[in-house]
Amino acid sequence: MPQQRSEETRAHLLDAAVRRFAISGYNAASVDEICAEAGVSKGAFYHHFPSKQAVFLALLDGWLKTIDSGLESMRQATVPETFVEMTRLLPAIFAAADERLPMFLEFWLQASRDEKIWEATIAPYRHYQEYFARLVADGIAEGSLKPETDPQAAGQVILSLAVGLFLQGVLDPHGADWQKVGEESMKILMNGLAS
Amino acid sequence: MPQQRSEETRAHLLDAAVRRFAISGYNAASVDEICAEAGVSKGAFYHHFPSKQAVFLALLDGWLKTIDSGLESMRQATVPETFVEMTRLLPAIFAAADERLPMFLEFWLQASRDEKIWEATIAPYRHYQEYFARLVADGIAEGSLKPETDPQAAGQVILSLAVGLFLQGVLDPHGADWQKVGEESMKILMNGLAS
DNA sequence: AAAAACATACCGACTGGTCGGTATGTTTAT
DNA sequence: ATAAACATACCGACCAGTCGGTATGTTTTT
Numbered sequence: 001m002p003q004q005r006s007e008e009t010r011a012h013l014l015d016a017a018v019r020r021f022a023i024s025g026y027n028a029a030s031v032d033e034i035c036a037e038a039g040v041s042k043g044a045f046y047h048h049f050p051s052k053q054a055v056f057l058a059l060l061d062g063w064l065k066t067i068d069s070g071l072e073s074m075r076q077a078t079v080p081e082t083f084v085e086m087t088r089l090l091p092a093i094f095a096a097a098d099e100r101l102p103m104f105l106e107f108w109l110q111a112s113r114d115e116k117i118w119e120a121t122i123a124p125y126r127h128y129q130e131y132f133a134r135l136v137a138d139g140i141a142e143g144s145l146k147p148e149t150d151p152q153a154a155g156q157v158i159l160s161l162a163v164g165l166f167l168q169g170v171l172d173p174h175g176a177d178w179q180k181v182g183e184e185s186m187k188i189l190m191n192g193l194a195s
Numbered sequence: 196m197p198q199q200r201s202e203e204t205r206a207h208l209l210d211a212a213v214r215r216f217a218i219s220g221y222n223a224a225s226v227d228e229i230c231a232e233a234g235v236s237k238g239a240f241y242h243h244f245p246s247k248q249a250v251f252l253a254l255l256d257g258w259l260k261t262i263d264s265g266l267e268s269m270r271q272a273t274v275p276e277t278f279v280e281m282t283r284l285l286p287a288i289f290a291a292a293d294e295r296l297p298m299f300l301e302f303w304l305q306a307s308r309d310e311k312i313w314e315a316t317i318a319p320y321r322h323y324q325e326y327f328a329r330l331v332a333d334g335i336a337e338g339s340l341k342p343e344t345d346p347q348a349a350g351q352v353i354l355s356l357a358v359g360l361f362l363q364g365v366l367d368p369h370g371a372d373w374q375k376v377g378e379e380s381m382k383i384l385m386n387g388l389a390s
Numbered sequence: 391a392a393a394a395a396c397a398t399a400c401c402g403a404c405t406g407g408t409c410g411g412t413a414t415g416t417t418t419a420t
Numbered sequence: 421a422t423a424a425a426c427a428t429a430c431c432g433a434c435c436a437g438t439c440g441g442t443a444t445g446t447t448t449t450t
Contacts, residue, residue: 006424006425006426009425009426023308024308025222025304025308027220027222027223028222030408030409030410031409031410031411032408032409040426040427041426041427041428042410042411042426042427042428043414043425043426043427043428044425044426044427046410046411046412047424047425047426048425051410051411052409052410052411102304102307102308105300105303105304105307106304108300108366109220109297109300109301109304111366112297112300112365112366113218113219121366122366122367122370125366125367125370126367126370129370129371146386149379150379152371152372152375153371153372153375153376153378153379153380154379154383156363156371156376156379156380157356157376157379157380157383159359159363160356160360160362160363160376160380161352161355161356161359162359163358163359163362163363164354164355164356164357164358164359164360164362165355165359167303167355167358167359167362168351168355168358170307171303171306171307171316171317171320172317172320172321175317175320175321176324176347176348176351177347177348180345180348181348181351181352181355183348184344184345184348184349184351184352185348185352185355187387188349188352188383188384188388189383189387190387191341191386191387191388192382192383192384192385192386192387192388193383193386193387201398201399201400204399204400225434225435225436226435226436226437227434227435227436235400235401236400236401236402237401237402237436237437237438238399238400238401238402238438238439239399239400241437241438242398242399242400243399246436246437247436247437
């Protein structure tokens with residue numbers, strides 16, 4: 001085990017960071033706090049990351065990779081099934097109950113302000129937009145979706161809905177039966193798009 | 196003009212606060228910053244507001260009142276028209292291009308963490324949920340919407356979509372033709388819900 | 391009418407404490 | 421032994437909130 005301990009420390013720091021950021025927010029969560037929760041010193045922190053922002057970017061990167069792998073698994077299926085699968089999986093990806101969810105809100109908020117973080121966020125995000133637009137276009141080509149649908153806009157609508165469901169789930173977890181709302185939204189989407 | 200100057204000062208402070216909060220975020224925006232932008236002293240600030248949080252809550256209150264008046268104007272119309280009007284107005288309310296929009300993201304994020312702010316946010320929010328659910332229920336009773344629709348869930352879906360559209364509009368204003376996406380989303384919603 | 395008493399609005403220096411980051415020393419693995 | 425991994429002590433900047441004081445009315449008294 002060469003640098004195993006080192007990697008464990010790094011993992012502990014990332015784990016502590018995501019929790020502190022989620023609970024207190026990026027600004028309010030201090031490096032000292034994160035170190036304490038990770039059980040390491042500040043020296044270790046700055047040995048592994050050049051700055052506080054760097055941890056944040058590392059977490060963002062990990063989150064984007066997680067979503068990507070979720071999308072990748074959907075990309076295997078054929079198009080009509082993909083579309084159904086997508087509408088099923090989308091809320092699951094975004095709304096999986098997890099105490100770290102406020103972290104993602106934090107990502108977006110920071111992204112809207114910090115140029116560096118914005119670039120790291122928006123590029124993959126646009127990639128998702130295109131992905132959904134393509135899915136809709138394929139559905140139309142196959143005849144399973146209304147031909148007059150605008151693929152770009154419809155893809156955006158699906159993404160918007162997912163984002164909205166996710167956000168509400170974060171802010172008011174017990175405010176509704178989100179499982180049910182997710183299913184209802186998929187019904188409405190399918191009815192509204194299917195030919 | 197006795198306390199006119201006083202009210203002007205207060206207005207300047209609120210105006211400066213909403214801008215600083217939107218640009219820098221609640222935590223990063225300092226009271227000094229806000230005072231400087233408002234052109235008044237820190238003493239004036241704490242003369243008008245007991246704390247930094249109090250300004251935030253005052254802004255939140257103003258925002259909720261704005262939305263409420265928008266909904267109120269819709270409440271006049273008869274139900275089927277109301278439903279169409281609603282689907283038209285909703286994105287307009289949330290997505291009106293305005294440099295202060297990130298402020299609302301800030302509201303939500305703070306709400307997810309600060310109990311006081313959460314209470315001020317979530318109560319009106321649940322009120323909107325009920326409002327939309329009732330609208331859908333009325334639409335079903337009138338026969339204009341699918342009878343098997345769950346009003347609660349469907350109302351949530353509409354709200355989610357609005358929230359998602361709004362959020363994306365904030366984060367990536369030039370990432371799509373949001374006008375078009377808004378229209379498309381309304382088409383899909385109507386198709387998916389109409390009987 | 392004018393002065394005294396009071397009230398409101400505002401100023402800006404200051405405080406106690408926090409934070410991100412650094413400098414420097416110690417331990418651990420190879 | 422030597423370099424990477426980690427710890428400790430510390431620095432300068434900043435920040436929310438306080439406080440003594442001023443300036444500008446407003447009300448009361450004479």
